[in-house]
Amino acid sequence: MACNAGPMRRLTSLLVLKLEQRGAATRLLARRRQSDYASKAAQALVASNTIMSPEQSLYRESETRNLLSHFGGGHIHLEKDENSGIARLLIEHEGKKNAFSGSMILQLADHVAELSKWKDGRAVIIRGANGDFCTGADLNFVQKIATPVLGAKMSIFMGSVLAKLHQLPLITVAHVEGYALGGGAELLSACDFRAVSTTANIGFVHGRLGVSPGWGGGTHLTQLVGWRTALRLMASAQVLDANECLRLGLADFVFSNDSEVSAWFEQFTKTSAQSVRAAKRIVLNAQECDYSESLNRERDVFAELWGGQRHLQALQKLAGSK
Ligand SMILES: CC[C@H](C(=O)O)C(=O)SCCNC(=O)CCNC(=O)[C@H](O)C(C)(C)COP(=O)(O)OP(=O)(O)OC[C@H]1O[C@@H](n2cnc3c(N)ncnc32)[C@H](O)[C@@H]1OP(=O)(O)O
Numbered sequence: 484m485a486c487n488a489g490p491m492r493r494l495t496s497l498l499v500l501k502l503e504q505r506g507a508a509t510r511l512l513a514r515r516r517q518s519d520y521a522s523k524a525a526q527a528l529v530a531s532n533t534i535m536s537p538e539q540s541l542y543r544e545s546e547t548r549n550l551l552s553h554f555g556g557g558h559i560h561l562e563k564d565e566n567s568g569i570a571r572l573l574i575e576h577e578g579k580k581n582a583f584s585g586s587m588i589l590q591l592a593d594h595v596a597e598l599s600k601w602k603d604g605r606a607v608i609i610r611g612a613n614g615d616f617c618t619g620a621d622l623n624f625v626q627k628i629a630t631p632v633l634g635a636k637m638s639i640f641m642g643s644v645l646a647k648l649h650q651l652p653l654i655t656v657a658h659v660e661g662y663a664l665g666g667g668a669e670l671l672s673a674c675d676f677r678a679v680s681t682t683a684n685i686g687f688v689h690g691r692l693g694v695s696p697g698w699g700g701g702t703h704l705t706q707l708v709g710w711r712t713a714l715r716l717m718a719s720a721q722v723l724d725a726n727e728c729l730r731l732g733l734a735d736f737v738f739s740n741d742s743e744v745s746a747w748f749e750q751f752t753k754t755s756a757q758s759v760r761a762a763k764r765i766v767l768n769a770q771e772c773d774y775s776e777s778l779n780r781e782r783d784v785f786a787e788l789w790g791g792q793r794h795l796q797a798l799q800k801l802a803g804s805k
Contacts, residue, residue: 486768486771486772486776542636542639544640547636547639550585550628550636550637551585551586551589551637554586554621554628555584555585555586556576556621557577557579557581557582557584557587558575558576558590559573559574559575559587559590559594560575561594561598563598563601563604565603567605567752568606568653568756569604569606569607570601570604570608570653571607571609572608572609572610573610573612574587574609574611574612574617575612575613577612579618579621580617580618580661580662581611581612581613581618581667582620582621582622582667583617583619583641583666584621585624588637588640588641591644592644595644595647596647598651598653599647599651599652604651604653604756604760605653605654605752605756605759605760606653606655606656606759607651607653607655607656608748609655609656609657610657611659611660611661611663611667614660614661614682615660615661615662615663616657616658616660616663616667616670616683617662617664617666617670618662618663618664619665619666619667619668619669620665625692638697638698641698642698645669645698645699645700645703646673648670648673649673649674649703651763652760652764653759653760653763654675654676654751654759654763655674655675655676656675656676656677656678656748656751657670657671657676657677657678658744659678659679659680659685659734660683661680662683663685663686664685664686664722665686665687665688665689666700668685668686668688668700669687669699669700669703670698670700671685672700672703672733673703675763676736677733677735678734678735678736678737678738678744678747679725679734679735679737679738680725680738680744681737681738681739682725684723684724685728686716686720686722686723687700687720688720688722689717689720690717690719696717701713701717704716704717704733706770707732707733708731709732712732757788757791757793758788761784761785761788764780764784765780765781768781769781
């Protein structure tokens with residue numbers, strides 16, 4: 484359980500801010516020709532009191548799901564290996580360098596929900612198809628939801644998906660090749676580890692589009708590289724190669740072929756899945772809770788494993804051989 488409700492509260496504040504811009508969005512929309520679905524959906528959402536009134540429910544997930552479902556293309560595949568406890572997520576959007584469509588965001592949400600319930604999971608590895616990681620949101624989709632209100636809804640939804648990915652009870656690894664730009668850089672920064680290919684080009688390039696990260700990537704980047712470097716990377720929209728990422732702490736490992744990354748990943752298969760999951764819970768608590776609460780939770784995690792079947796078997800094997 485999370486130590487505080489901070490992330491959701493902040494997302495809600497964002498929507499309240501966007502609601503204050505509703506007047507401007509309405510005027511802007513009124514000036515536009517309403518020729519495609521997105522414009523009509525935007526108009527309907529802006530006009531809808533049930534969504535827009537701050538006194539009423541501010542954010543309805545089902546409505547955002549409905550909106551996103553209208554922007555198709557690409558696929559996110561999930562493959563779970565029950566024996567090893569290792570899952571693979573493959574991001575695939577042909578001809579768009581694996582950029583996220585609305586339906587891909589929904590698929591990622593569903594896969595993350597499934598992984599959160601996977602009791603025997605040890606790790607998930609996220610990779611893009613055909614030599615690129617992900618170039619963020621599909622710009623055609625972005626263009627169609629470029630209103631403050633729709634942007635806030637999309638950002639609340641995807642921000643929450645990436646927060647859940649970050650908080651999964653298993654290790655998350657981004658296997659990064661080729662381009663990882665905008666939202667793609669946000670996705671990799673939500674993971675626990677980043678194995679980065681010598682072919683990689685990673686950039687928080689949102690500034691080039693006149694915006695800033697909105698999927699939690701700015702926060703995760705700051706936690707990874709410190710505030711000064713994060714500020715520089717976001718403000719300059721600089722695109723980094725693998726060695727620069729390693730130097731700054733944005734990469735954990737640099738590889739030039741698949742066998743090197745497999746060998747590096749082996750380190751996470753040496754202990755039981757239970758111990759891996761316990762370690763993940765402990766570090767999440769240390770990040771999210773105050774010191775004494777984190778210590779209490781660490782003891783709870785310990786108590787769940789101590790004296791259990793695996794512990795006793797290991798003791799018998801190790802102590803018995805002495
Ligand atoms: C919240 C999300 C966040 C935001 O809006 O805040 C974002 O993620 S915005 C998106 C940020 N990403 C970008 O700005 C990347 C845009 N793409 C590029 O700069 C280039 O395509 C690049 C550098 C990735 C690759 O350049 P290269 O010359 O090697 O190839 P092409 O440009 O010809 O790309 C091939 C093909 O892919 C299409 N493409 C690439 N990225 C996207 C994207 N994000 N959305 C839609 N389509 C994308 C590109 O248009 C080409 O298509 P083609 O039909 O062949 O012209």
